[in-house]
Amino acid sequence: MPFLNIQRDGSIVTVTMDQPETRNALTGNTAVQEFVQLCDDVRKDTGIKVLILTASGAVFSSGGNVKDMRRFFDDALLPDVIREEYRQGIQRIPRALMELDVPVICAVNGPAVGAGLDLACMCDIRICSETATFAESFVRVGIVPGDGGAWLLPRAVGMAKASEMAFTGEAIDARDALACGLVSRVVPTEQLLRTARALAAKIAANPGAVMRMTKRLLREGERGTLDSVLELSAACQAIAHKTADHREAVTAFIEKRTPRFY
Secondary structure (H helix, E strand, O other): OOOEEEEEEOOEEEEEEOOHHHOOOOOOOOHHHHHHHHHHHHHHOOOOOEEEEEEOOOOOEOOOOOHHHHHHHOOOOOHHHHHHHHHHOOOHHHHHHHOOOOOEEEEEOOOEEOHHHHHHHOOOEEEEEOOOEEEOOHHHHOOOOOOOHHHHHHHHHOHHHHHHHHHHOOOEEHHHHHHOOOOOEEEOHHHHHHHHHHHHHHHHOOOHHHHHHHHHHHHHHHHOOHHHHHHHHHHHHHHHOOOHHHHHHHHHHHOOOOOOOO
């Protein structure tokens, strides 16, 4: 069975991790390949404006499959082989998601543990249910964040909070996640997808091409200098001024009507 259940409603795509029997683990299955293929497909389809990522069952994602980790006990499996497995395996997910120009809303329905938390941090906007919890728990099973969590989590919550979570491995609840900025909203469980879809609809009402460039500028702003971001902004703005959507937006503003974007 596929790991991802993908449904499209106009310009909004809802992606559901759908292996609740494994607590939506990201290893030991086809999750990596499916995420990479999804991002490739979405990147090529200019009709898609927003992606919603959520999960079925009571758990968002347990991250790596801990039972599968026993195979690393084999002395014949050398460190350089394991390193390459990470490079060609789970590390392909953050590379794919971080290069995706379409805004991604993560609707966390339950515990997000280890790589599951890091997966949520790869998204642009995170909202969660009241039952959600978050744990950077790698240290508790004697490993480090191998999927980019050391880069992702500090950018979501700040270095001090990220260090506390990574060094203790303890989980925080939805209220604490809201307080530290890990999520922007906490809603009752039954309202989670409804809230995510309403937010997606607000985003999708805007011009798609400009939205993609805006996300690219925000991503560049995380790692670039002011000069590099200004230069890229000037280039993107030159393109934006020549789009049909910009012409329609300005015309609609002057005519005092709702713009019609395509």
